[in-house]
Amino acid sequence: MKDKTTERDAAPDAGTRQRSYRVHDTIVEARPIEPALYLVATPIGNLGDITLRALETLAGADVLACEDTRVTRVLLDRYGIANRPYAYHEHNANEAGPRLIAALDAGRSVALVSDAGTPLVSDPGYRLAQTAIEAGHRVVPLPGPSAPLAALVGSGLSNEAFLFAGFLPSKDKARRDRLGELSRVPATLIFFESPHRIGATLVGAAETLGRERAAVVCRELTKTFEEFRRGTLGDLADHYGGDVVVKGEIVLVIGPPPEEAAPDERDVDALLTRLSAEMPAGKAATEAAKVTGLNRRTLYDRLLTLKEQP
Numbered sequence: 090m091k092d093k094t095t096e097r098d099a100a101p102d103a104g105t106r107q108r109s110y111r112v113h114d115t116i117v118e119a120r121p122i123e124p125a126l127y128l129v130a131t132p133i134g135n136l137g138d139i140t141l142r143a144l145e146t147l148a149g150a151d152v153l154a155c156e157d158t159r160v161t162r163v164l165l166d167r168y169g170i171a172n173r174p175y176a177y178h179e180h181n182a183n184e185a186g187p188r189l190i191a192a193l194d195a196g197r198s199v200a201l202v203s204d205a206g207t208p209l210v211s212d213p214g215y216r217l218a219q220t221a222i223e224a225g226h227r228v229v230p231l232p233g234p235s236a237p238l239a240a241l242v243g244s245g246l247s248n249e250a251f252l253f254a255g256f257l258p259s260k261d262k263a264r265r266d267r268l269g270e271l272s273r274v275p276a277t278l279i280f281f282e283s284p285h286r287i288g289a290t291l292v293g294a295a296e297t298l299g300r301e302r303a304a305v306v307c308r309e310l311t312k313t314f315e316e317f318r319r320g321t322l323g324d325l326a327d328h329y330g331g332d333v334v335v336k337g338e339i340v341l342v343i344g345p346p347p348e349e350a351a352p353d354e355r356d357v358d359a360l361l362t363r364l365s366a367e368m369p370a371g372k373a374a375t376e377a378a379k380v381t382g383l384n385r386r387t388l389y390d391r392l393l394t395l396k397e398q399p
């Protein structure tokens with residue numbers, strides 16, 4: 090359950106608090122931060138993954154907003170940061186958001202973090218960023234830990250093109266419908282998934298996308314029991330679809346669909362000939378392009394060549 094923002098939190102005041110952070114046994118003074126909304130990526134598990142720029146921003150920002158103050162406090166305590174976090178999450182965004190915008194209006198710096206990873210990725214932070222942009226404020230992203238990217242590079246699957254699709258629907262039919270919509274996307278697919286649903290998701294994915302499609306279940310990334318279980322969707326569905334007890338946070342990575350073989354030239358010529366007997370050449374080429382996936386102009390030129398042949 091999320092913590093609540095009180096009326097005392099309505100106008101957070103940095104006061105004269107110490108603006109510094111600790112790296113090992115060294116205390117580092119944070120430099121002044123210009124007024125802006127800073128989107129600060131924080132560790133997804135291993136607290137050592139924080140960046141120096143993030144530490145300086147968390148220590149130096151006038152206002153620090155987060156999903157859950159208890160989670161963020163663990164990180165702040167680890168690095169000796171005295172800044173007080175204020176709650177901003179989906180349950181209080183309508184109240185806390187305007188207060189943070191008011192702080193920006195007053196020329197203060199605001200840092201926003203999620204519980205873990207990069208803000209605005211599957212969390213309500215985009216509303217605050219959108220409002221800040223509309224109000225003419227500067228928005229500064231501080232890159233760092235990201236579960237989807239960590240899963241992608243650790244999976245060993247193609248990263249030439251990838252699509253992060255967030256969470257799949259919880260209902261089985263809706264989940265399969267969504268997977269069907271994504272089935273032919275020529276990219277590696279990345280999803281967040283919960284431990285108690287991963288088995289049903291993999292069964293649905295295997296039946297919708299094909300049992301032979303490559304996939305990786307990435308669990309507890311950067312944590313002590315980090316695991317990458319690789320295989321086909323069928324293999325993974327068989328493993329997780331049984332009585333296996335799964336714990337921890339999960340990212341599911343599914344490889345791109347197999348490339349379809351180019352249609353046989355004789356089949357294409359026969360299709361063009363049949364279509365051109367029923368409709369004008371231009372429309373015949375358009376319809377043939379839909380069926381074969383080939384370039385319309387190439388098909389049109391081929392059709393004209395066929396018509397010139399005796």
